[in-house]
Structures are given as C-alpha cells and as structure tokens.
Amino acid sequence: MAAVSSQALHNARLLSCPQASPLLSRPRSVEAQQQHSRKLSRVCVRATKAVVSAPAQEPAPLESKKTYLRLVQLTDDTFSLRDQSLERLKFEVEYGLKAGTTDNSYIIKGQSCTALIDVPDQTFTKGHVDALAQAISMESLKYLVLGHISPKRLQTLIAIGDAIPENALPLQVYCSNPAAVQLTSSLPEEYKAKVLSINVVKSGETLDLGNGHELQFILTPTPRWPDGMCTYDPSSQLLFTQKLFSAHICTDTDFDVGGWEVFGEHWRFFYECMLGPVSKQADAALRKLPIVAQFSPPSYAGKAGVDVIKADIQYVLSGLLSPLNLSIGASAVLAKTTTDSNKELVVSAICPLHGPIVRSSVTELVREYRAWTQEKIKQIDDGLIAVIYASAYGNTAALAQAISRGISKAGLGVESLNTEDCGIEEVSALVRRSNAFVIGSPTLAGHMPTPIQNALGAILSDTTARTKPCGVFGSFGWSGEAVDEMEQKLKDAGFSFAFPAIRCKFKPTEATLQTCEESGTDIAQTVKRAKLKTKESVAQQYVLASSVEQAAGRVVGALCVLSARNGDAESAMLASWVSQASFLPPGLTVAVAKERAVESLVLPGASFVLNVLGQGKSSAISRQLLKPFKPGEPRFGALETKEASNGGKILTDAIAWLECTVQSRMEAGDHWLLYAVVENGELQDAKSLTAVHHRKTGSRY
Numbered sequence: 001m002a003a004v005s006s007q008a009l010h011n012a013r014l015l016s017c018p019q020a021s022p023l024l025s026r027p028r029s030v031e032a033q034q035q036h037s038r039k040l041s042r043v044c045v046r047a048t049k050a051v052v053s054a055p056a057q058e059p060a061p062l063e064s065k066k067t068y069l070r071l072v073q074l075t076d077d078t079f080s081l082r083d084q085s086l087e088r089l090k091f092e093v094e095y096g097l098k099a100g101t102t103d104n105s106y107i108i109k110g111q112s113c114t115a116l117i118d119v120p121d122q123t124f125t126k127g128h129v130d131a132l133a134q135a136i137s138m139e140s141l142k143y144l145v146l147g148h149i150s151p152k153r154l155q156t157l158i159a160i161g162d163a164i165p166e167n168a169l170p171l172q173v174y175c176s177n178p179a180a181v182q183l184t185s186s187l188p189e190e191y192k193a194k195v196l197s198i199n200v201v202k203s204g205e206t207l208d209l210g211n212g213h214e215l216q217f218i219l220t221p222t223p224r225w226p227d228g229m230c231t232y233d234p235s236s237q238l239l240f241t242q243k244l245f246s247a248h249i250c251t252d253t254d255f256d257v258g259g260w261e262v263f264g265e266h267w268r269f270f271y272e273c274m275l276g277p278v279s280k281q282a283d284a285a286l287r288k289l290p291i292v293a294q295f296s297p298p299s300y301a302g303k304a305g306v307d308v309i310k311a312d313i314q315y316v317l318s319g320l321l322s323p324l325n326l327s328i329g330a331s332a333v334l335a336k337t338t339t340d341s342n343k344e345l346v347v348s349a350i351c352p353l354h355g356p357i358v359r360s361s362v363t364e365l366v367r368e369y370r371a372w373t374q375e376k377i378k379q380i381d382d383g384l385i386a387v388i389y390a391s392a393y394g395n396t397a398a399l400a401q402a403i404s405r406g407i408s409k410a411g412l413g414v415e416s417l418n419t420e421d422c423g424i425e426e427v428s429a430l431v432r433r434s435n436a437f438v439i440g441s442p443t444l445a446g447h448m449p450t451p452i453q454n455a456l457g458a459i460l461s462d463t464t465a466r467t468k469p470c471g472v473f474g475s476f477g478w479s480g481e482a483v484d485e486m487e488q489k490l491k492d493a494g495f496s497f498a499f500p501a502i503r504c505k506f507k508p509t510e511a512t513l514q515t516c517e518e519s520g521t522d523i524a525q526t527v528k529r530a531k532l533k534t535k536e537s538v539a540q541q542y543v544l545a546s547s548v549e550q551a552a553g554r555v556v557g558a559l560c561v562l563s564a565r566n567g568d569a570e571s572a573m574l575a576s577w578v579s580q581a582s583f584l585p586p587g588l589t590v591a592v593a594k595e596r597a598v599e600s601l602v603l604p605g606a607s608f609v610l611n612v613l614g615q616g617k618s619s620a621i622s623r624q625l626l627k628p629f630k631p632g633e634p635r636f637g638a639l640e641t642k643e644a645s646n647g648g649k650i651l652t653d654a655i656a657w658l659e660c661t662v663q664s665r666m667e668a669g670d671h672w673l674l675y676a677v678v679e680n681g682e683l684q685d686a687k688s689l690t691a692v693h694h695r696k697t698g699s700r701y
C-alpha cells in the first residue's frame with residue numbers, strides 16, 4: 001500500500017465565510033475547488049445580506065441535554081472518548097427510539113505522537129476538549145483522522161486546534177476529498193493557514209504512527225455522508241467505522257454487553273433510517289470491509305436475561321485469558337497476514353461513531369448488515385423511488401431521510417442521490433430506472449442551489465419522466481423560494497404530485513418528519529397501486545381465496561382505534577388485530593402494518609391509547625378512520641375526543657379506553673407485533689359488547 005502524499009490543501013485560495021456550505025457544488029480537484037470557492041463566495045456575500053435582513057432566527061435546540069463523558073481504554077495505547085447524551089440531540093428520524101446518543105472519538109498513541117479519530121458534535125465541544133487535554137499531552141497530538149465531518153462538528157475541531165500549543169502546530173488532518181473540501185471552504189482563513197494541514201487520502205493508503213500502528217484507510221461514501229471513511233489498525237485489529245454499525249443509544253456499558261438482546265433493535269433502526277435508503281452504496285461499503293471477527297462471538301441462541309450476561313462474561317473472560325490480557329488487540333503476526341492477503345479484515349472490535357463499541361456481536365452485526373442490505377436491494381424489484389436532494393446544513397437531508405424511511409416502510413426500494421456529489425447524468429439515469437421521484441432543496445440566496453437546478457433541468461428535459469409521480473420538499477429560513485420554484489416548474493411541465501409540497505422552516509420538528517414519512521409511504525403506495533391489478537381482480541381474489549386463507553380469516557380480535565402522540569406529531573389507526581396477552585401485568589398485543597403512519601409513534605417505550613369500539617357504535621368511527629388522509633392530516637375529523645394523560649386521544653363513543661406503554665415489538669412478516677402493558681383505563685359503556693370485524697379471508701383486513 002502506498003503512503004499518503006501530503007497534499008496540503010490549505011494552500012488553496014479559499015473563501016472566508018465560516019457559515020458557507022461547501023456542499024453545494026462538486027469540486028473534484030483543487031482547481032475545481034478554487035473555482036467552486038469563488039462561486040460560493042459570491043453566494044455567501046449575497047446570503048450574508050439576506051441573513052442580516054432575515055426576520056426569523058433558527059430556533060434554539062428543542063430539548064435539554066443531560067450529557068457526560070467517559071474515557072475507555074481499549075488496548076495498551078488505544079482509548080475511546082465517549083461523549084454521551086441521555087436525551088436525543090435532534091429530531092432527525094434516526095433518533096426515533098429516543099434512547100439518547102453517544103459520539104465516540106478514539107485516541108491512538110503512536111511513537112512520540114498521538115492520533116485522534118473523529119470529533120464529536122458541537123453539543124459536546126467544551127467537555128470533550130477539556131477531557132482530551134487531560135487524557136493526552138496536547139503537544140503530542142499530531143494527527144486527526146476524520147471519517148466524517150459536518151458543520152455541526154467543526155466547532156469541536158476548531159476548539160481542539162485552539163488547545164494545541166502553537167509550537168506543536170499544524171495538526172495533520174487525514175480525510176477523504178469531500179471532507180477536505182468541506183474543511184477548506186468552511187473553516188476561517190486564519191485557522192486553516194495556521195492550524196491545519198489537510199491530507200486527502202484514497203482507499204488503501206496508510207498512515208504510520210509508529211509502535212506498530214499503521215493505519216489503513218478505506219473510503220465508504222454514501223449520499224448522506226459522501227466523505228465517509230473507515231480506518232483499520234492492524235496492530236490492535238480495531239476497525240473505526242464512523243457511521244457504519246452505529247446506533248443512537250446511551251447506556252452504562254461502553255461495549256455491546258447483552259449483544260443483540262439489548263442493541264439489536266437500535267442497530268437495525270439506525271440502519272433502516274440511514275443506510276437502507278442507500279442500499280447500493282451500503283453494499284459497496286460492506287464489500288470493501290470483508291470483516292472477520294477475531295474471537296468467536298458468544299452464542300446468544302436460546303439465551304435470555306441473565307444467560308445473555310453469562311455468555312458475555314464467558315466471552316470477556318476468554319479475552320482476558322488470552323495472551324493479550326486486558327487489550328482487545330491481537331498479535332502483530334496475525335495483523336501482518338491480514339495486510340498481506342488484503343482479503344480479510346480481522347477485527348477484534350468495531351469502533352463506530354455512535355453507540356456501543358461492538359465486541360461480542362461483530363459477526364452477528366456484520367451478517368445482519370449484509371442481509372438487510374440484500375433485502376433492501378431486492379425491494380427495488382417491486383418498485384424504485386428516487387430521492388434526489390441537496391442540503392448545506394443537513395435540514396433538507398433530514399427530510400429526505402424521513403421520506404426514504406416512509407418509502408422503505410411501504411416495501412419499495414429507495415435510492416438517494418445527493419446532487420452535491422454526482423453529475424446530472426447520474427440524476428437522469430436514476431430517474432429513468434425509477435418508478436417515481438422526489439426532489440428536495442434548501443433555499444439559499446433566494447433560489448435552489450446550482451446542483452439542484454441542474455438536476456431539475458435534467459428531469460424536465462426527460463420526456464419519459466413525466467408519467468412518473470413526484471414530490472417536492474425543502475428546508476428554508478424566511479422566504480423559501482426553492483420549493484415553490486421546483487413545484488411550479490414540474491407543474492408547468494405536466495408532472496403529477498403524489499403528495500403536497502413539504503416546506504420546513506429550518507430544522508424539522510417531529511410533526512414535519514411524520515409528514516415526510518407519510519408522504520414517502522403515499523408515493524410508494526401510488527406506485528404500488530399503479531402496478532397492482534384492477535379492482536375486478538381484487539374482487540376476484542376474495543372469490544378465489546384458498547380454504548386456508550378463508551380459515552385464517554375466521555380469527556378475530558377486538559375492533560379498536562389506536563391513537564398515539566409524540567411531541568407535535570400524532571396519528572391514529574383502526575386496529576382489529578388486538579388481543580389480551582398477559583394478566584399480570586395486564587398486557588396486550590396489537591399488530592401494526594409496517595407501512596402505517598402511526599408505526600413510528602409506537603416504537604418501544606412509546607405510549608398510546610387503545611379505544612375499544614362497541615357493537616352498533618363503530619361504523620361512523622370506522623368510516624372516519626378508513627378514509628384516505630393527506631400526510632399529516634388530523635385523523636379524528638369531527639369525532640368527539642378528549643386528551644388522555646399520555647397524549648393519545650380518547651373517543652367519547654368508545655366503550656372502553658386503555659392507556660398502554662409499548663414494552664417490545666416483534667417483526668411478524670408484513671406487520672410489527674407490539675406487546676404493550678396497560679397503565680390505566682376506563683369502561684365508558686358497560687352495556688355494549690365489543691365490536692369485531694368479520695373477514696372473508698385471512699389475506700386482508
């Protein structure tokens with residue numbers, strides 16, 4: 001492998017606009033980057049004026065954050081600084097399980113130098129830099145490896161640079177080209193000149209820290225993180241994977257103790273939100289990471305509760321009894337073999353940007369990642385929807401992510417394209433092979449940024465695209481012209497919209513994300529309907545239902561209305577697959593189709609109200625709940641309701657209501673099966689019997 005050439009990008013002439021987005025063009029070289037910078041500086045000057053006259057400010061963070069920090073020793077000379085927040089940092093869709101988050105960075109001590117891998121979000125800046133200065137001598141900090149950088153992390157990077165004594169500078173940064181472009185266009189001029197020396201790396205290049213730490217870089221770009229880069233240290237066999245294998249969860253343990261039982265749902269949720277919609281790029285990244293676990297992981301098969309912990313203890317002991325003692329690293333001989341063969345990455349632990357350091361579940365997690373990715377790629381056969389966007393600060397990207405999740409929930413394939421990172425040929429090719437598309441843009445200086453203008457131009461000039469359903473969305477600050485422009489141009493060209501335009505002021509709220517998810521599901525259903533048989537053939541299905549299907553249809557549950565609220569997002573659905581499941585505590589199960597809007601409001605830990613409908617009193621309520629709703633439209637219309645203490649709605653005409661908390665959910669084919677504990681309830685009508693929904697076949701409601 002070749003050593004990295006120390007190409008000093010900071011020599012490039014750069015604009016000095018710390019707030020400017022580096023993302024809205026696609027420089028591939030220093031020359032292209034300079035050109036881009038000149039263009040962007042013009043945008044920046046105009047925008048600065050606009051900002052000054054802006055009537056609205058970006059809202060303050062919405063939730064208080066209980067944060068703390070842990071320093072964890074991984075090997076003799078590798079540590080993790082884990083910034084933790086008990087509360088989620090943002091409303092973005094991937095924080096939906098509300099289990100807090102961690103931002104991990106890693107310290108490797110080499111021969112008379114120290115390298116830091118990744119920097120945390122600005123929420124953690126102060127505590128992080130103080131802790132770093134206590135953990136290492138800042139003079140020794142020579143290298144900063146960035147597997148990912150975003151505007152929200154720049155503040156921490158600047159503070160780290162400020163904490164290094166002047167005589168020890170500049171800090172050598174190793175990152176991908178998109179990360180270098182972002183750094184050079186976003187950091188203040190004097191900072192770049194004095195503090196940083198940026199080295200752009202390619203896959204396979206290495207950085208030798210001494211003491212056996214010869215870091216290998218592997219580029220793993222995706223549309224959401226075009227700068228994605230993993231780093232492998234053969235001497236410790238630690239693989240630093242930035243967003244890959246991450247989960248937003250904050251626990252007392254730093255490792256994946258408890259394995260799949262504890263973290264499985266969180267890994268899966270993060271994957272579904274962030275990598276499922278970019279399955280092709282996720283697949284390409286996984287192929288570059290032929291991970292093999294160093295130790296055989298403990299088997300959790302058939303184990304629960306205390307047995308899982310026992311399996312972990314056994315596993316940890318096996319590590320302790322190895323010649324490596326406390327270190328989870330491995331012998332240099334094995335590492336050499338790995339490097340030489342270049343076939344396998346023998347990994348003692350996966351060190352992600354968020355969530356636990358994965359030690360006992362390496363094999364399982366990698367296997368599941370591969371399986372989920374293949375499943376997502378297969379979904380494309382049933383229909384593909386393109387999600388095309390640009391986003392300077394991540395707000396429009398967060399909307400795109402939520403729309404993608406809605407599409408994925410409905411069982412269709414999604415391909416996301418970040419226009420900052422691709423040419424119009426890629427946009428055209430993707431739209432051509434898609435059944436529908438959505439396009440999203442922020443408003444910058446009164447317009448769509450150039451990459452989106454180009455992408456839209458390519459779509460408008462493709463006459464075959466006009467038959468495809470579409471949707472537009474975008475974040476703005478005060479005037480929001482971009483969404484109007486996209487909508488108008490598509491309308492004028494005769495395109496039809498699968499959902500109303502989504503306009504979001506600055507950061508999305510819970511309700512906006514809910515609207516996005518529902519819009520994603522709506523456009524997927526439009527595609528599915530177009531592919532489906534005619535009404536006659538649906539009717540025929542009833543007639544042709546097999547005896548088995550008819551038999552299954554004879555199973556009935558209570559007819560209920562489930563209502564849930566999460567912040568400013570609320571939804572409801574008619575539920576007939578409801579059954580009592582436990583006496584003590586009183587518990588019940590509800591099956592929720594994966595594509596239901598309410599699905600994202602009933603994740604484990606969430607609460608809901610179950611309204612039990614009465615015989616002879618259910619038809620008006622059922623009619624209201626079964627009508628088609630626009631994304632985000634209130635579900636109850638004119639029905640009389642009152643608010644329950646958990647935020648759900650109680651129907652005045654229900655014969656009983658129950659306040660429930662979701663304990664767990666199980667994947668059951670095309671539904672999620674919720675197990676919920678009843679916390680409170682009331683019988684409103686003692687005389688009526690429970691309504692049930694009789695069906696002709698078990699293959700539909």
Ligand SMILES: Cc1cc2nc3c(=O)[nH]c(=O)nc-3n(C[C@H](O)[C@H](O)[C@H](O)COP(=O)(O)O)c2cc1C
Binds near residue numbers: 047442445476
């Ligand atoms: C340089 C700059 C120019 C902007 N110009 C406008 C504008 O003309 N009109 C507007 O409504 N918002 C404007 N905004 C606000 C952005 O649209 C808003 O921050 C939005 O959330 C960005 O979305 P993104 O995170 O997807 O990039 C501007 C912001 C910046 C930084």
